[in-house]
Structures are given as structure tokens and as C-alpha cells.
Amino acid sequence: MISAAQIRAGRALLNVKQSELAKASGVSLATLNNIERGVGDPRSSTLQAIERALKTAGVEVEEDGIHETVSLIKYARPNALDTYFGSQRVLECLSQKSLMKVEQMTAYVRSGGAVENVQQNARVCFLVSGSGRSLLFDQVEFTTATSPRLAEVAGILLAATIRLPDRLFYIDRTTEDTTALSLDEAIQLLHAYPVRPFDNPRPFFSLFNDWDAHLKRYAEREGHPFRDLMALYDAAPA
Incomplete structure (x- = not known):
């Protein structure tokens, strides 16, 4: 004890x-x-x-x-989690009760296998960085292929937007599969990529999904977290 x-x-x-x-x-x-x-x-x-x-x-x-x-433990990679528990872990980091004191979050898209269909294989990942500790969520199967999966990703980004104004970023290209690397190698690789402010969700989601064919309908669906995410940015002053 x-x-x-x-x-x-x-x-x-x-x-x-x-x-x-x-x-x-x-x-x-x-x-x-x-x-x-x-x-x-x-x-x-x-x-x-x-x-x-x-x-x-x-x-x-x-x-x-x-x-x-x-x-x-300054750097950690939570073991492979299903998307529900994975999203809860990320949201716990962003909670006001968290001891982690998150200072920045970076969203990125990694390739998910040998098949070259980016939309089917892409996985959304998050690097959550605190004052003394960082967590890399790259083993959770976050995707936007279905409405529930998109809702999980949108919910995380919505919470991060509210919790970390001006401290939410994204990598503007698809990275290699970071799960194939050691944690140290993955962190070094991600730090080597330039990041952009997440000041509009559309460029990030357009990296790996078709806006008009797939995402637009969720941005218009009442009660869907993706609509709430888009509305938050649409309402922001230019």
C-alpha cells in the first residue's frame, strides 16, 4: 500500500x-x-x-x-484499446481533474497497413503532451469510416478545442505507421514533422476522407458530435 x-x-x-x-x-x-x-x-x-x-x-x-x-514515466503508449475505452482515456487526459496538466495536443493520421487505400487504412492518432508527461495514442483503431467511429474522433477534438484553445495542432500529411516503431522512435518522428494550428477541422479530415461524399452529411446531422465540432469553428470569429 x-x-x-x-x-x-x-x-x-x-x-x-x-x-x-x-x-x-x-x-x-x-x-x-x-x-x-x-x-x-x-x-x-x-x-x-x-x-x-x-x-x-x-x-x-x-x-x-x-x-x-x-x-x-515521461512517455507512455497506452496498450491497444478498443475505441470506446481509448476515447475515454484521451478525454480523461483533457479533464480538469487530470493530474497530467496537458499543454498541447497534436492530431495526426497514420497509414494503417500495406493496402494503398488511404481512406480505408488511415488511423487517427493523438499525441497528448503535458508539462512532465506525454501519451501517444496510436494503437487505438480510431477511424472515420462509420458514424459511431467519427463521433468518437469528433468528440475528442471537440473537447480538445474547448480545453486547449490555441494549443491544438495537426500534422498536415499522412505519416508512416508509427505503431511499427518503438515509442522513442515514434516520438522523434512526430517531432520532426511540422504542425499546423487546428483552426478548422476540414483540412485535417480531408487528409484521409472525402468531405462531399462522406463527411458533409454528418456535419449536417442533428445531435452528431461532428456537427457540434464544425459549428464550433463556424461560429468562431474570423
């Missing part, structure tokens, strides 16, 4: 306040303050909630009976 010293060390690595960790953990500030001061006997469920919040933010605790190490 996580200790008070480990909690303090984890907060220091993340550069977050007690109030921020308490909010992310779902415990009261007074409870967390008492735990860090060694006051009282906290429930195991409370300590587990704090440990889970720190782990989600990239804090790793290792003990071998002699040594104890509290470290921050």
Missing part, C-alpha cells in the same frame, strides 16, 4: 498541489492532508484511490525490500 512519503514524492514529481491530487483521487483535501502528515488511520480504499490517481498520471513506485524508488 502506498505510503505518505511516496504520495509526497509523487506529488512533487507531478508538480501538483494537495487539492489537485485530492480532486483526482476523489478524497477530501483534509483526508489527504492528514495522510501526508501521518495523522489517523486511513482506509485501504482511500490509499488505493490515491495510488490509482498517481499511477494513472505516470507515477511508478518500486520497492525491493531494501530500496524504494518513486519515478515518473
Whole structure:
């Protein structure tokens, strides 16, 4: 079970306040303050909630009976997730409760295989960059091939637009398949590409999908997140 010293060390690595960790953990500030001061006997469920919040933010605790190490995993690639859980993970990063303190998000399109049909094979990916940690979501099968899949991608971009005004970018070309590279190699490759401000969704989606033949109908569909995304930009001052 996580200790008070480990909690303090984890907060220091993340550069977050007690109030921020308490909010992310779902415990009261007074409870967390008492735990860090060694006051009282906290429930195991409370300590587990704090440990889970720190782990989600990239804090790793290792003990071998002699040594104890509290470290921050600066780059991570979440394992292959289905699109629902993948989109939830991205949205968690963008949440006000997130300990990650996201500073920038870059959307890009990677090739998805040997077949040359870009529209069928393209996968939408996200590099979410925080003050001390970055997450690369390139193993989730995000596409725009169907209405539900497009809704997931549009929902992420809608949240990012609201949460990160002027800090949402995209790579204006299809990249090679980053999943075939190690995490370090993929990050280096993505940093080598120039990025453009995501100031209109149309150029990004037009990289790999036909606007008039496929996307336009969703931009006009009542209640669809893609329509909400387009309306947000259409309403923005020029």
C-alpha cells in the first residue's frame, strides 16, 4: 500500500498541489492532508484511490525490500484499446481533474497497413503532451469510416478545442505507421514533422476522407458530435 512519503514524492514529481491530487483521487483535501502528515488511520480504499490517481498520471513506485524508488514515466503508449475505452482515456487526459496538466495536443493520421487505400487504412492518432508527461495514442483503431467511429474522433477534438484553445495542432500529411516503431522512435518522428494550428477541422479530415461524399452529411446531422465540432469553428470569429 502506498505510503505518505511516496504520495509526497509523487506529488512533487507531478508538480501538483494537495487539492489537485485530492480532486483526482476523489478524497477530501483534509483526508489527504492528514495522510501526508501521518495523522489517523486511513482506509485501504482511500490509499488505493490515491495510488490509482498517481499511477494513472505516470507515477511508478518500486520497492525491493531494501530500496524504494518513486519515478515518473515521461512517455507512455497506452496498450491497444478498443475505441470506446481509448476515447475515454484521451478525454480523461483533457479533464480538469487530470493530474497530467496537458499543454498541447497534436492530431495526426497514420497509414494503417500495406493496402494503398488511404481512406480505408488511415488511423487517427493523438499525441497528448503535458508539462512532465506525454501519451501517444496510436494503437487505438480510431477511424472515420462509420458514424459511431467519427463521433468518437469528433468528440475528442471537440473537447480538445474547448480545453486547449490555441494549443491544438495537426500534422498536415499522412505519416508512416508509427505503431511499427518503438515509442522513442515514434516520438522523434512526430517531432520532426511540422504542425499546423487546428483552426478548422476540414483540412485535417480531408487528409484521409472525402468531405462531399462522406463527411458533409454528418456535419449536417442533428445531435452528431461532428456537427457540434464544425459549428464550433463556424461560429468562431474570423
